[in-house]
Amino acid sequence: xxxxxxxxxxxxxxxxxxxxxxxxxxxxxxxxxxxxxxxxxxxxxxxxxxxxxxxxxxxxxxxxxxxxxxxxxxxxxxxxxxxxxxxxxxxxxxxxxxxxxxxxxxxxxxxxx
Amino acid sequence: xxxxxxxxxxxxxxxxxxxxxxxxxxxxxxxxxxxxxxxxxxxxxxxxxxxxxxxxxxxxxxxxxxxxxxxxxxxxxxxxxxxxxxxxxxxxxxxxxxxxxxxxxxxxxxxx
Numbered sequence: 001x002x003x004x005x006x007x008x009x010x011x012x013x014x015x016x017x018x019x020x021x022x023x024x025x026x027x028x029x030x031x032x033x034x035x036x037x038x039x040x041x042x043x044x045x046x047x048x049x050x051x052x053x054x055x056x057x058x059x060x061x062x063x064x065x066x067x068x069x070x071x072x073x074x075x076x077x078x079x080x081x082x083x084x085x086x087x088x089x090x091x092x093x094x095x096x097x098x099x100x101x102x103x104x105x106x107x108x109x110x111x112x113x
Numbered sequence: 114x115x116x117x118x119x120x121x122x123x124x125x126x127x128x129x130x131x132x133x134x135x136x137x138x139x140x141x142x143x144x145x146x147x148x149x150x151x152x153x154x155x156x157x158x159x160x161x162x163x164x165x166x167x168x169x170x171x172x173x174x175x176x177x178x179x180x181x182x183x184x185x186x187x188x189x190x191x192x193x194x195x196x197x198x199x200x201x202x203x204x205x206x207x208x209x210x211x212x213x214x215x216x217x218x219x220x221x222x223x224x225x
Contacts, residue, residue, distance in 0.1 A: 001172065006155075009153070034212070034213070034214075036214075043203065043216040043217065043219055044156070044203070044214075044216050045216070046213055046214070049213070089155060098144075098161060098163065098169060099144070099207065099211075099212050100146065100161050100171065101156075101158070102158070103148075103156040103157070104155055105153060105155040106153075106155050
């Protein structure tokens, strides 16, 4: 089955700096790659996603890049703010697995003022 | 607003007890999922269902069973709970042909 690796497990940045979280996947059939943000005590919520026919997608301060050849994708957050502090999960899925998402283990991001 | 509701929010039980976690949704989605979250291990898939007559095992189905009673209801059972099933359990839904998951608010289960 699909195996998604996520790094780093923890990340601390100063407010205003950029943060980058990286993920790799194993199943070449995977074609959908979302990122979820989970604030403390809350449910995970989708913040951005990308499909395999696109190399990059941006939404305000958040961007995701995908390298299908290398089977890795990354989340980039620019101009970080304290409210960006949360756990971020990457995931991958394919139609062949019933669209079931396989998640990475998460990155705990702390943005200090 | 349409939502995904899980009950109970918290549950403490003893080893060997049978317990059921319930999930209901008003989103009209066909697909429903049960995930388990453990610190440092992320979210792992237990079972998923495409419709009432369809049940599929996920990565960690051993020790669990599910029932899709209706399009809107998907319950997770632990037949004989054990301490390493202590975790935060999330139900999630997705529309037909869509990949975006909508998560419930979670059930924190503690098995003593």
